Amino acid sequence: MTLLLFSFESITGLPSIHGYIFIFLFGAVVGSFLNVVIHRVPLEQSIVFPNSKCPKCDAAIEPYDNVPIFSWLALGGKCRACKSPISVRYPAVELLHALLWVLIFWHVGFNPFLPVALIFMSVLVSLMFIDAEHMILPNVITYPFFVFVLIVRVVYPLAFSGSYFADMAYWPAATWNSMPVWIASLLAGLLGAVAGGGSLWLVGEAWKRLRGVDAMGLGDVKMMLGVGALLGWRLAFLSIFLGAFAGAVIGIIVIAKQKDKDLQTQIPFGIFLGTGSILSLLFGEQLISWYIGTFVP
């Protein structure tokens, strides 16, 4: 298996700083669209129509007032018509998403896997912000994401190479030499989905039986089906471990600060799972190597 590598420079004739600038600007524009997704999908509204309006005065937002990040700054965070404040979340999502895309470009490089990794990031950013606000991870995002990843698992080995998937170099996929690579890739993806979604579902069920509390939503499980299918079983477990660790730390802080100790605080776990998944995609292999090198004799 050979990894297809061709640089941004050799294709476009531009130095790669232009690649970074382009990815940042494109990431900000897509981030602006994600703001619409984050706002409308939980309300079951169309993400295409109508055009954006000020939530206070219903004034249509003109294209020149809809430039990602820049317009919010130029307007001083206020609606041009009624001067009511516009949430800092809008430019924050655009900036965060643009920077995460730059990180992906730096990590993946300019190769066929780049669009898959960028879509992965956009889906997770949308899900995390929706979970933060509405405590749900909508099926209309998690299911198509899972199907998308399974298609990529089949198409990429046929069109390019199976080596884009981290798990193909490890047990058990590495031992599946006798079968066509696209079948091995799909099976490895399904194994990753079981590791990501299935293990999380088991933990939730066990918790429910033991404590009688429905601690985890099925949305988290569905999100981790797609994440696990793309990252493979090793990075799926790492995502859950990192997410649970971050969730526990933040959870303890939240509960410690809370005045009414009896109150059951619901924490949107999808935020932490999403963060764990992003960290796994970007640094998972290095983290596992470091862990094995440091703690396994």
Ligand SMILES: [Zn+2]
């Ligand atoms: Zn207004």
